[in-house]
Amino acid sequence: MSRDTARKVLEIESEAIRELIPRLDESFDRAVDTLHACSGRVVVSGMGKSGLIGQKISATLSSTGTPSLFLHPAEATHGDLGRIVKGDVLVALSNSGDTEELLALASWVKRLGSPLVALTGNPRSPLAQVADVHLDVSIQIEACPLGLAPTASTTAALAMGDAMSMALLERRGFTVEDFAVLHPGGRIGKRLLQVQDLMHTGDAIPRVQPDTTMKDVLFEMTRKRLGLTTVTEADGTLVGMISDGDLRRLMEKHGYSLLDRQAAECMTRNPVLVGRHELATAALDLLEARKITSLLVADEEGRIEGVLHLHDLWKTEMV
Numbered sequence: 001m002s003r004d005t006a007r008k009v010l011e012i013e014s015e016a017i018r019e020l021i022p023r024l025d026e027s028f029d030r031a032v033d034t035l036h037a038c039s040g041r042v043v044v045s046g047m048g049k050s051g052l053i054g055q056k057i058s059a060t061l062s063s064t065g066t067p068s069l070f071l072h073p074a075e076a077t078h079g080d081l082g083r084i085v086k087g088d089v090l091v092a093l094s095n096s097g098d099t100e101e102l103l104a105l106a107s108w109v110k111r112l113g114s115p116l117v118a119l120t121g122n123p124r125s126p127l128a129q130v131a132d133v134h135l136d137v138s139i140q141i142e143a144c145p146l147g148l149a150p151t152a153s154t155t156a157a158l159a160m161g162d163a164m165s166m167a168l169l170e171r172r173g174f175t176v177e178d179f180a181v182l183h184p185g186g187r188i189g190k191r192l193l194q195v196q197d198l199m200h201t202g203d204a205i206p207r208v209q210p211d212t213t214m215k216d217v218l219f220e221m222t223r224k225r226l227g228l229t230t231v232t233e234a235d236g237t238l239v240g241m242i243s244d245g246d247l248r249r250l251m252e253k254h255g256y257s258l259l260d261r262q263a264a265e266c267m268t269r270n271p272v273l274v275g276r277h278e279l280a281t282a283a284l285d286l287l288e289a290r291k292i293t294s295l296l297v298a299d300e301e302g303r304i305e306g307v308l309h310l311h312d313l314w315k316t317e318m319v
Contacts, residue, residue: 009143013151016140036171040067044057046073065168073104088114099127103127118131200307205304206223209234214259218247229242273295273296283313
């Protein structure tokens with residue numbers, strides 16, 4: 001019985017979203033245009049469950065490049081109207097479209113000269129009529145068996161808010177790199193870390209010059225403990241790399257006479273490189289594809305900037 005109810009709820013709510021698709025007309029385009037042209041912040045407001053949906057829409061806008069805040073309409077009319085200034089845009093959510101507190105807030109916004117975008121379930125409602133742009137998020141029925149608790153109506157409003165936010169994201173040309181800047185923490189932040197956030201730099205980079213003896217190469221690799229050393233000219237230009245694997249293969253071939261050879265004779269001349277601004281996840285893919293444990297980071301002039309080791313990725317729990 002409970003699964004039958006759950007199935008019906010999901011069917012009703014999914015249908016509520018599907019019914020929004022034919023309503024994506026010029027009004028939707030104007031709503032996105034209005035938000036894109038906003039020189040201030042997008043202020044989102046709604047009472048009750050609509051307010052909770054509004055908070056999520058505001059958070060999505062903020063996290064995808066559109067400065068936004070949520071304003072409770074009741075608190076707005078009791079001293080918080082100062083949070084809205086000229087240049088802001090108000091996005092108001094109300095299923096009925098006649099919420100008193102929202103209508104009072106809408107009146108203030110109109111006097112201020114700021115645009116109003118309304119999402120309501122009644123295109124003929126007072127809020128819809130006063131809005132500069134109205135988006136119809138009406139539904140056939142609520143998913144609540146009693147027909148009372150906001151369910152399908154809040155789902156439809158949230159889906160339309162997401163649709164607006166994603167269209168606006170594309171309009172702004174918001175990139176993965178932009179997203180990373182706004183999401184430095186949590187699992188999303190880890191996925192969007194760049195190579196430069198994890199690589200070893202400065203004195204932590206193992207360095208020898210082409211004429212360094214392999215005996216000293218071994219000392220440098222032991223000191224820096226990254227399983228390799230870069231081989232660079234005096235100005236830092238990268239000319240090669242020597243890894244633990246290289247040492248083992250060379251020792252098998254030359255024995256202890258290897259220690260008297262120079263780095264230039266033993267190095268790999270074209271090591272695998274990665275840019276400092278590459279995503280760490282892309283670097284991990286490269287490490288796995290090449291079956292290696294380290295990547296060198298060099299600038300456009302070929303000067304060494306850092307070393308990224310597989311262990312650095314393990315520490316972030318990406319591996």
